[in-house]
Amino acid sequence: MENMINKLEMIDTSSLVDRVEMNLIELLVKKNLKVGNAIPTEIELAGALGVSRSVIREALVRLRMIGLIESKKHRGAIITNPDLLALLEKRMIPQVLDDGTLREIFELRLVLEIGMADLIMERVTPEQIAELKKIVANEPTHTESYQFQIQHEITFHGKLYEISGNETLKKFQKMLLPVFDYVHKSGLLKKDAVVRKFVSHKGLVDIIEHGSAEMLRNGMRSHLENHFARLFH
Amino acid sequence: MENMINKLEMIDTSSLVDRVEMNLIELLVKKNLKVGNAIPTEIELAGALGVSRSVIREALVRLRMIGLIESKKHRGAIITNPDLLALLEKRMIPQVLDDGTLREIFELRLVLEIGMADLIMERVTPEQIAELKKIVANEPTHTESYQFQIQHEITFHGKLYEISGNETLKKFQKMLLPVFDYVHKSGLLKKDAVVRKFVSHKGLVDIIEHGSAEMLRNGMRSHLENHFARLFH
C-alpha cells in the first residue's frame, strides 16, 4: 500500500497561465531579444499559443511585475533591462514585514557598509573626497532635531554607496532606507543602547583619504558599533 | 511661458488597475490584516469598488507577484508575509541581465561575504565549526573537475551564510548563485588572473574557531583576492 503511493508521481497542477508564463520567458530568453525590442501583440500571442487573450494578459502582467517587460499604454510591450531592485522597492512596505525580517534587513545594511570598503578605496576620486569633507563639515550637533541628524546620516552613508560605483548596491540602499526609519522608530531595537561615538564620520573620511581598505573596514565596523551592540544583546 | 508650464500639475495618467491596486494595498495595510487572513472574493471586491472582475483579477495578480497575497486555486487569497527575495529570484535570469549588472552582482557577493564576518563570529556554534571542518576535509584537489570544485566552493560558502543566522542573507546568496556560474563561464572577467591561493578554506575555519571578527574580515578579503584582482584590472 505505502510503496504503491510512493511510486506515484506528482501530477502537473500548474495553471494555464503558469505554463504560458514559462513559455513566454523561455521565448524571450531563447530569441535573445535585446532591450527595447517589441514583443508581439496580445492578440498575436493568444493566437500563436492557442489560448485566450485573458490568459496572455495575465501572463504579461506577471512578466511586467518581475520587470522583464515594460508596457506602453495602448502600444504594446518591450523588453526591458530589468531593474532588479526597483520592483523590490514596491514590496518594501515595513508595515507588512514581520519583525524578524525587518531585523534581518537592518543587519544587511551593516554587512553591506562594512563589506564595501574595498570598492570605495579602489574607486574613490579626489573630488568625491572633497564632497565628503563638505558633508562632514555640516555635521549636526547633538542638540539638533533627531530627524535632521538622521537625514545627515543618510546623506553621508548614501555618498559612500555612490562612491562604491556599484549601482545595484546603491539602489539596494535606497530600498532599505524606509526600513531603517521604521526600525528606529519602532521598538524593535533596544533603545537604551550606549550612544557612545566611536569612529566618527570625519574619521572615516580621513581613512578614505589616507588609509587602506582594511582600515576602512575596521573603522566602519567601529562606527557602526552602536547598531551592532543593539542587535547582539 | 516657462513659469506657466511649471504651474501645470502632472495629470493622473494611471490606469484603473493602477488605482485599484493602490486601493487594495491600502486596504490591506490599513485593516492591519494578519498573515493568513482571507481577503474578500473577487466578485465582492468588484462589487465593492464598482469595477469589473477582470480589473480586480489583474490587480490581485500584481499583489500576488509582489508577495502580498497568496492565492489558493479556486479558494481565494490570503495575506502572506512577503518573501522579499523569492520574487527577485525569478528575475535573476543571467541571460537577460546586461554585463554591467552581472558584474555588479558579482561584486555584491564579495561585499556580503566580507561584511558578514561579525554575524558569523557572533553566532557560530561548536557544531557548526565541526561541520565546517568536515567540509574542508573533503576539499577537492586541483586535478578534480572544475564543476566539482565549484560545487565545493558553493557548499563551503553556503555554510557560512547559514551560520550568519540571517535568512534574508541566505536567500540572497541562493539567488545569486546562477549569476556566479554565468559570470565564470562567460568572458566577463579576465580569465588569466593569477590563480594563487591566499587564505584557504581551512584557514578561514581556523579563524572562525580561534580568531576574531576583524581577523575573519581580513582573512575573507584575502581569500577572495583572486576575484577582486579580476574585477579591478
Next chain:
DNA sequence: TTTTTGCTTTATGTAAGACATAATAAAGAT
C-alpha cells in the same frame, strides 16, 4: 460508528466578444 463515496456549493480559471480610448501613422489642408 466509522469510512468511503458522491453531491452541492463556491470561487477561481478560462474563453470569447464587445466597445472605449490613447498613441501613432497616414492623409489632408493650410
Next chain:
DNA sequence: ATCTTTATTATGTCTTACATAAAGCAAAAA
C-alpha cells in the same frame, strides 16, 4: 513644409458564460 484631421491599431475595461478544483456535507457502505 507644417499643422490639423482622420484612420488605424493595441491595449484597457466590461460583460457574460461556462469549466473546474476545493471544501464541506450528506448519503451509502463497511
